[in-house]
Each structure stands twice: as C-alpha cells, then as structure tokens.
Amino acid sequence: MPRAIWTGSISFGLVNVPVKLFTATEDRSVGFHQFEPESGERIRYQRVTEQSGQEVAYGDIVKGYELEDGSHVLITPEELEAVEPGRSRTIDIEDFIDLDDVDPVYFDKTYHLAPADQAAAKPYALLREAMKDSNRVAIARFVMRAKQSLAAIRVASVDGDGDEAGAGDVLVLETMHFGDEVRSPAAIREMKVLDDGIELNDRERAAAKSLVESLTSDWEPAKYTDTYRERVLDLVARKADGERIVTEKAEEPTASVTDLMAVLEASVNEARQKRGDAPRATSGAGASVTDYASMSKDELYEEAQRRDIDGRSKMTKDELVAALSDSAMAEAS
Known part of the structure; x- marks a missing residue:
C-alpha cells in the first residue's frame, strides 16, 4: 500500500x-557496493578533513559556499534554517496556463495527488474537470522537506485493470525547474550549424514523414x-551460480552514412516490414531470411525477447543471429 509523503491542500481562489x-x-536501477578485489573487503567512505585526515562527525559539519576567488563562506544549519x-x-x-505551452524540459519529478478524504472528493473532481475541459495546467508553489518548489498540476489518465480503484483521470503534480535553471540551446556551439540555411527537398521531406508514420503506434508503456x-x-545470477563469464570484444562503430535519401528509404522499408511482422527476405539460394547480422547486439536481444527465444541472455551476438534466423525460417515455412 503506497504511503503519502506529504499532506496538505490545493488552494485556488477561496477553494x-x-x-x-x-x-x-x-x-529500478541495479545498485552495487564497492569492494577491494583481492581481499573482497567492502569499501566505505568517511568524512575526513582535507589536511589532517581526521574523521568528522556528521553533526559537526557546516556548509560552505564557494566564491569566485576560491574562498568559502561558511553557513551553519541554524543560519540556513532562518x-x-x-x-x-x-x-x-x-x-492557469494552456497545457500545450509547457515544454516538458521544465518537468522534474512526478507525484500523484489523491483526495485526502471523502469530503475532498467533490472539490477534487471539480478542479480536475475544470482543468480537463479547458486544457489547462495549474502553476503553483509549495514547500516540501523545507524546500520551496515550483510545480505544475495537470490531469492524467491512469489505466486500471478491471475494477481496480484509481483508474480514470487523476491529478498529478510535476515539480518543475525554475526558469533560470533551464539552459538555452542557443548557447550550444554545435547548434550553430542549423543557421547555415539547410535545404530539404520535397522527396527527403516525404521520405522522413513516411518513416515517422511507419514507426507510429499506440503508447504501450x-x-x-x-x-x-x-x-x-x-x-549476477549466473555468477552467483558459479558460472565463468567470458566477455566479448566491443563492436567497432559503423561508418557514418552520407547518402541520407538511401538511408531514409531503407529505414521506411524496414519499419513497414517490422510493423507487418514480415521477414525481410534476401535473394539467392540459402540466403538468410532476415539480415540479422547487420543489427547491433541490443537490437538482436530485443528481437529475441519479442520472439521469446530461450537462453537469449547467455547468447553471444553470433548465437543470437543464428537463433533468430532459425526462428524466422520456422515462421516462414
């Protein structure tokens, strides 16, 4: 059962x-501890002074703000609290602003907002429906863990399984970056190449649009x-079972492609075949059903996962190519 990390109220007008x-x-990232490989002893970090190397208790530490000349202004916890x-x-x-005007770059972390009790359900639903009907997002400020945050409250659709409670439209709160925390892309030197008057012909535009449409599908998280x-x-599981792991040499990066139109057309063809689940046949006797050899190991693994090929996680790239080819041939026959 999820536990609330903050309780309070949304205030708009007198409501x-x-x-x-x-x-x-x-x-869900995989976390690791650090060890000294020879002894197998755990490595731990300590708070020590730079000159003496003596350990300092956490409660005795104050913060320091570095000035441009490299000196520091020391600030105590009591001064910060003030x-x-x-x-x-x-x-x-x-x-309240138009939802389409908010660039996602300003969003930081997402939270679900739930009515605190039965009495709050009606005003909650009223705010939700008013925002939904007007396609508006609310910009607000609130304090959590002694830190003021800018936030956006928006309506989100939550899928439920069967009669699961909470399915439908709910309010979510997105903590936001303040305006001076978002960097402008204009400061990126590499962006300046876009100012050189790049010309795109109709054929290139049509091919790019066709590729986007070929890769378009419904959102299925x-x-x-x-x-x-x-x-x-x-x-980790294999090593825990005592298996000896053989590492592979990293793949050489492929050469950059200069024929943009050829790549676009090939990409459209590949995307359409994947959407139809059709194998990409090659000509000639004994030819491979699909050109799996040209795919990266990550792409091969994802395809093997889609085809539910047993033992895929232990396979080398060549083994994945062979297993996928056999599976595709079996499907085609």
Whole structure:
C-alpha cells in the first residue's frame, strides 16, 4: 500500500482541496557496493578533513559556499534554517496556463495527488474537470522537506485493470525547474550549424514523414523494458551460480552514412516490414531470411525477447543471429 509523503491542500481562489501526495515513479536501477578485489573487503567512505585526515562527525559539519576567488563562506544549519521558506501545508496555485505551452524540459519529478478524504472528493473532481475541459495546467508553489518548489498540476489518465480503484483521470503534480535553471540551446556551439540555411527537398521531406508514420503506434508503456537491467541481473545470477563469464570484444562503430535519401528509404522499408511482422527476405539460394547480422547486439536481444527465444541472455551476438534466423525460417515455412 503506497504511503503519502506529504499532506496538505490545493488552494485556488477561496477553494481548498485537501490532498495527499504520493510518488508516481521508482528508480529500478541495479545498485552495487564497492569492494577491494583481492581481499573482497567492502569499501566505505568517511568524512575526513582535507589536511589532517581526521574523521568528522556528521553533526559537526557546516556548509560552505564557494566564491569566485576560491574562498568559502561558511553557513551553519541554524543560519540556513532562518531563511527557509517555513513549513506550509498549502499548494498555492498562482496561474492557469494552456497545457500545450509547457515544454516538458521544465518537468522534474512526478507525484500523484489523491483526495485526502471523502469530503475532498467533490472539490477534487471539480478542479480536475475544470482543468480537463479547458486544457489547462495549474502553476503553483509549495514547500516540501523545507524546500520551496515550483510545480505544475495537470490531469492524467491512469489505466486500471478491471475494477481496480484509481483508474480514470487523476491529478498529478510535476515539480518543475525554475526558469533560470533551464539552459538555452542557443548557447550550444554545435547548434550553430542549423543557421547555415539547410535545404530539404520535397522527396527527403516525404521520405522522413513516411518513416515517422511507419514507426507510429499506440503508447504501450509495458512493451518498453530496461533490457540492460535485465542482462545485468542475469549476469549476477549466473555468477552467483558459479558460472565463468567470458566477455566479448566491443563492436567497432559503423561508418557514418552520407547518402541520407538511401538511408531514409531503407529505414521506411524496414519499419513497414517490422510493423507487418514480415521477414525481410534476401535473394539467392540459402540466403538468410532476415539480415540479422547487420543489427547491433541490443537490437538482436530485443528481437529475441519479442520472439521469446530461450537462453537469449547467455547468447553471444553470433548465437543470437543464428537463433533468430532459425526462428524466422520456422515462421516462414
């Protein structure tokens, strides 16, 4: 059962909506500790002074802000506490703006907003429907963990399984970067090549548009999995079982392609064949059903996962090519 990390209310005009805040995402990255390889002893970090090397207790540490000349201004926890925004249990809506005007680059972390109790359900639903009908997002400020945050409240559609509670439209809160925290791409030197009057002919535009359309599908979050994490966990399991791991030489990067039109046309053809689940046949007796040899190992692994090929995580690139070719030939026959 998820637990609320913040409770308070949304305030807009004279209306207050009691709400609870829940984290909407979780980090599933594989974590490791550090060890000294020869002894197998765990490596731990200590807080020590730069000159004496003596360890300092966490409670005795103060913060230092570095000035341009390299010197530091020391700030105590009490001094920082004196300028904190203060404890607040209100998400104060300052503006409603058009949802399409918000660039996703400003979004930071997502939270679910739930009505705090039964009495809050009606004003919650009223705010949700008003924002949905007007395609608006609310820009607000609130304080969490002694830090003031800018936030956007928007309506999100949540899929539910069967009669699962919570399915439908809900309010979500996105903490946001402040305007001076977002870097302008105009400062990137490499962007300046776009100012040289690049000409795109109609044929190139049509091919690029066709490629986009060929790769267009419905959003299905469940089909996008972290294949790297899966391989790392499989590696850990194999080593835990005592298996000897043989590493492969990294693949050489492929040469850059200069014939853009040829690449576009080939990409459109490949995308259409994948969408239709049709193998890409090559000519000649004994030819491979699909040109798997030209694919990267990651692409091969994802295709093997899609075809549910047993033992795929332990296969080398050549073994994946062979297994996929056999599977494609079996399908075609």
